[in-house]
Amino acid sequence: MGADRKPRIGIIGTGAIGGFYGVMLARAGFDVHFLLRSEFSAVVEQGLRVNSAQHGVLSLKPVQAYASAEEMPPCDWLLVGAKTTNNAQLAPAIIQAAAPGAKVLLLQNGLDVEDALRAELPDTLHLLGGLCFICVHRAGPGQIEHQALGAVNLGYHSGPASADPALSQALVEEGAALFRAAGLDSQAMNNLHQARWQKLVWNVPYNGLSVLLKASTTPLMADPASRELIQDLMQEVLLGAAACGHVIPEAYAQQLFRSTEHMPDYWPSMYHDFLHQRPLELTAIYAAPLAAARAAGCELPKIQALYQSLCFIDRHHV
Amino acid sequence: MGADRKPRIGIIGTGAIGGFYGVMLARAGFDVHFLLRSEFSAVVEQGLRVNSAQHGVLSLKPVQAYASAEEMPPCDWLLVGAKTTNNAQLAPAIIQAAAPGAKVLLLQNGLDVEDALRAELPDTLHLLGGLCFICVHRAGPGQIEHQALGAVNLGYHSGPASADPALSQALVEEGAALFRAAGLDSQAMNNLHQARWQKLVWNVPYNGLSVLLKASTTPLMADPASRELIQDLMQEVLLGAAACGHVIPEAYAQQLFRSTEHMPDYWPSMYHDFLHQRPLELTAIYAAPLAAARAAGCELPKIQALYQSLCFIDRHHV
DSSP states (O other): TTTTTEEEEESOOOOOHHHHHHHHHHHTTTEEEEEOOOHHHHHHHHOEEEEETTEEEEEEOOOOEEEEHHHHHHEEEEESOOOOGHHHHHHHHHHHEEEEEEEEEEEESSSSSHHHHHSSSSSSEEEEEEEEEEEEEEEEETTEEEEEEEEEEEEESSTTTTTTTHHHHHHHHHHHHHHTTOOEEEOOOOHHHHHHHHHHHHHHHHHHHHTTTTHHHHHHHHHHHHHHHHHHHHHHHHHHHHHTTTTOOOOHHHHHHHHHHHHOOOHHHHHHHHHHTTOOIIIIIHHHHHHHHHHOOOOOHHHHHHHHHHHEEEEEEE | OOOOOOEEEEEESSSSSHHHHHHHHTTTTTTTEEEEEEEEHHHHOEEEEETTTTTTTEEEOOOOOEEGGGGGGGGEEEEOOGGGGGGGHHHHHHHHHHEEEEEEEOOOOOOSSSHHHTTTTTSSSSSEEEEEEEEEEEEEETTTEEEEEEEEEEEEEEEETTTTTHHHHHHHHHHHHHHTTTTTEEEEEHHHHHHHHHHHHHHHHHHHHHHHHTHHHHHHHHSHHHHHHHHHHHHHHHHHHTTTTTTOHHHHHEEEEHHHHTTTOOOOOHHHHHHHTTTOOOOIIIHHHHHHHHHHHHHOHHHHHHHHHHHHHHHHHO
């Protein structure tokens, strides 16, 4: 890629996350290509539409949409917004759409979500992780509801720059610059693993309890029992993180708790998955942190009880 | 009461438990009087009917039914099958219906369920606790479905025989003899508190999870995640009991777990309460054991997470 050319961006999995960031980047002038599956025809006909509480209605039409990765041009950046439950299966499409030395960025929650994909990727591709601080969900084919926030924090996971901190840092900064050019907050993170644990402080309680208790953030934050349970679950995430060598300050959890109180009412993504009978992201958000903590000699019983209950719900859709 | 007269029995709260045992005792020839509230007229007209998988259809008609305790004759034994959530409010009716020196028997689950009632009773009344090993539920006004089992184990709680082990033991044996005369297994227990902890080994996992996961015993015993959670919760009950001085052998929990596998599919009573939007018995089955264990320095995190979730459900009916 020439230094004077804007990077070409491919979106693998154009759901709420991929669709939102793809539209924002395309509207900022980037050359963005969207890989779609079931929604391909609808998006070709109607385009993509983001209904944002913050930015108003943003539409993108025509969309550079593809039903197959083979038809995509080689992309410098590939943004993966698909569910973690599919990561390994996405490898062929990613490899197909990747320019030489491309940067693959997983915009996903959970711990160790890169591992299954990394095993399937050639060593020549960079793999990065991105944590999205955003309230967004898919309302219909190509239709995205954006309720609040939008920041993305990036970290380098693995690839040709693994042994070269200056290069990996430069790549992460390059990625963050893309999002900032689209008007979004974006920070480079030194330690992706620590950042993933930090994100779990929110995801572990709110995602799971929304499905377990069929409740969005407002009622969960209004009831004394669920408030206490949320705080207990947050404490266990801090314990697990610390056991794995990532000390997250107590104040960070308190701050997340308070900011959730002041957020507009929100149904976490796991509840949308439950509602649409999609598999829940239990491995990334629960099993992986539980296993990591246990390997470090630390039990997290309330998280485990929540995980066990969610496994039952995932199989029985109750 | 003369030694030659069969004791007169009053049933306070003729739901599934009170109705079943009252009908069994009446059919065995005891003089049984039933206090009813909303179902009074239906029971006067149609009688009481137990549809039992074990005993066939048992009906009782006419029923000695009362809408008010003031109309009841003085009873030697008062069997209380109402929900624990109402114990303190039942005191006036119990006092009204009690013969001098009457025995009040709480046929209820949970820990410390006698305490709220004891505070309202005169010292002259004996208070006993009974643990029912039975699968029974109310199918309609005066209609009781009996699926399996029926044993009642009794222990002395408090009253004029508190300081007289021989007398309290004799009273407990007298109570057990009533049930045995009605063809039911019944054992005297030396230690009511220990027996209540033992019963919790079943009630803590199955009652709560039936409401949390909207599942009866068969699916709960078929899924690996819920099986593991049930066993973990049972282990915590054993820990709590041991901290309170009641050592329950590990084999007891294993035996309960296995026997539940071979039980007919069963919806625990808490699920019926949930379904009919009655208050859940969370204090007796969860809060009291959690508080007792905590007072003994023992945390039970999975039981606590289950309790916190059930408190939310109890208030939101989700």
